[in-house]
Amino acid sequence: IRQEGKEEGLKEGELLKAKENTLMLFKSKYPQEDILMLENLTLSQYNEIFKALIENKDLQIIKEMIK
8 A cells, every 4th residue: 555655646746847847848938828728738749748848849739738
């Protein structure tokens, strides 16, 4: 049980870090945009969006990734 809790905590930490990094980059590129659409996403979604932001993808493409 202890190992499961540790693994779950690590996954949660990884998700929070991905979310934090994605939000920071998103806010720097699109300061006028509402970030509510970036709440409650999966780790995979945060990673995809972060990559899209680094590659300077269009905001509409990023919004499509969230749907």
